[in-house]
């Protein structure tokens with residue numbers, strides 16, 4: 001491949017613009033909404049609205065990315081980890097002890113953008129007076145059982161960068177609760193310009209927006225360097241490191257409004273086209289990567305109803321495969337950076353997933369040729385692992 005394969009949606013000439021209303025329900029069709037700078041910022045604001053006090057416990061899954069935990073620790077709350085079952089849902093049976101009953105809030109994600117009904121979780125939370133934050137960072141669109149995504153939670157959060165060609169953005173929404181939040185301050189003209197520049201730069205680095213690269217390189221040299229340097233970036237937020245595990249998350253700009261470019265691009269983007277393309281890519285992965293010797297689709301059966309974020313691929317001998325795929329520019333993620341002190345729990349798949357599951361991205365900006373490359377690289381990496389093993 002000549003240029004990088006994008007790890008998330010990027011701008012391109014001729015991208016489809018929205019015509020009329022989207023057909024699939026989404027977090028953005030819930031009645032109460034606030035735009036934020038990121039998914040983690042949306043979690044932060046949901047936690048602030050949930051009526052918790054410093055020291056309260058928040059249930060979070062053992063299979064997580066640190067950006068799901070950092071907002072609560074930043075607010076002085078305590079993570080209390082719950083076990084994840086093989087379908088990616090909380091193991092509610094393990095939550096009945098007194099210690100867990102003291103938890104005030106629970107964050108439950110729809111992993112990989114393959115949404116599932118949260119009916120049982122909803123019932124458990126209502127019974128125990130626990131505020132449910134439905135984490136739709138991977139699942140912006142679709143149905144989760146018989147409700148739309150985001151409609152099970154007291155609050156729902158979404159991450160824009162995973163679904164739209166923007167450099168930042170998140171959404172906090174609720175079907176039942178008004179979102180009382182004072183207006184978030186704008187980031188200023190320099191940050192807006194930098195946002196537009198970064199968005200275009202990300203596209204040209206991936207071989208999109210042909211012709212624009214030269215213009216951007218010119219800008220990078222002179223005037224732009226001074227402007228970009230003047231944008232203040234807030235420091236990263238670091239977790240305590242009892243085991244020397246460095247977990248740091250950019251929690252900057254949680255109190256700011258998202259950039260204007262994010263809002264404009266979101267309003268222009270065609271969700272239906274994006275969802276169709278994502279499903280096609282996912283289907284190809286499902287057909288060609290599901291039953292390899294040494295690798296398989298994670299779940300026992302496929303799940304429909306959403307717009308997938310990633311194809312979850314279980315790999316037996318994962319370290320070498322992952323290293324090789326990263327070196328070759330294959331767009332895969334792995335949640336191998338766990339929050340310090342994530343416990344070993346009975347009946348939990350979370351710790352094994354964090355090691356063995358590769359999230360093979362399937363966003364709408366991937367070209368068919370890039371998806372073919374990804375499939376070829378993964379098949380070769382796994383086959384080579386089997387031969388050597």
Ligand SMILES: Cc1ncc(COP(=O)(O)O)c(C=O)c1O
Pocket residue numbers: 038039040041065067068109135137138158159160161169170
């Ligand atoms: C499940 C989940 N929730 C929340 C987040 C945070 O989203 P953002 O990166 O927009 O802050 C992520 C980010 O990867 C995520 O995967």
